[in-house]
Amino acid sequence: MDLDPDLAALRPLGGFFVLRTAGAPADPPPTLAQAYAHRTEDVYADSITFRVHLVADRIHTSELRVSASIAQQALAARLWSVALGCAVLYGSVPDLDPRLLHWDAAASAPDDLWLLEVHSRAADAATVADLVVRGHLEPLNAALHARYGVAEGLLWGNAGSALAGAAREVERWARGAGTDAGTRALALAAELFTHPRLAPTGTLTGGSFRRRSCCLYYRVPGGGLCGDCCFTRNPWSSPGAVSG
Known part of the structure; x- marks a missing residue:
């Protein structure tokens, strides 16, 4: 079915899958494209810096590479969840161009993301990978690696974990709903794991x-x-020996 303006079919899957398409404030937060391009350590002027410090406060860590990793995995999970959920429930996905997707770095799902223009794209693995991997994860990972020294392999591993987790959540919901959406989500995830960025991250079975x-x-x-x-x-007994 065609994408509806509210992406209402995502709501039964839970807040992590929901993408707001209305109700953004008159002065919306920056787009993710702006967040990826911004390069400052001013915690109040840069969305990524703000998010990393916010997560650090919430999990009580002074290691910013740790909070950067956890913040990145959460955002990756949001993006994969929306893409997989739409792909299997609608047969198409919204254009998640980072220039269209606004991000409130102070909020949690589903209030963190707004897509103010809903444009339909194909739901094949190549398109989904282009939207999420190239459009978001490559610039996000590059920013976090440069700013906080988080290993790139770790960040792509987070992306793989987030993809697998999103597929499992769709499968869990689909079992209860009596649909084959879970089977299709797992199949799409398996195809996405053939992408050169994701294939080295681990093994999906x-x-x-x-x-x-x-x-x-x-x-x-x-x-x-x-x-x-x-x-x-x-x-943890020898934390200095592990770099991630």
């Missing part, structure tokens, strides 16, 4: 993903290992 890097969550006070982590035990 059905809905299970084992990544080849660590998101550094174990370095968060009270944190541990994620279910898809490359580690089998917490390396």
Whole structure:
């Protein structure tokens, strides 16, 4: 079916899948294109810097590369969720051009993103990868690597984890809803993992993903290992030996 102006079909999947297309303030937050292009450490003038520091405060860490990793994975998950959800429920995806997508770095899902113009794009893997990988993850990862020294392999591993997680959530919802959307989401995710940026990040087996890097969550006070982590035990006993 065609994309509706409100992308209402995404709502039953939960707030992480919802993309707001109306209700933005009269003075909307910067677009993601502006966020990726901005280069300042002024926490109040730069959306990415603000988000990294906000996450650091929320998870009680002084390591900005850790909060940068977690912030990046959350944004990657939002983008993959919207793209996968629309692809399997509508058969098309909205144009997620970063120049059209506004981002409130102080907000959480679904209030963080607004797409003020809904334009339909094809739902094939090549188009979805172009929208998410080239349009968002490449500039976002480059910015975080340059500013905070986060390893590029770690950031792409986060992207892989976020993609696998989004597909699993669609599959979980689809089982309860009695549709085949989950099967289609897993198939699309598997095809996306053939992309040169994602293929090296880990192994997707059905809905299970084992990544080849660590998101550094174990370095968060009270944190541990994620279910898809490359580690089998917490390396916190010798944190200086791990770079991610």
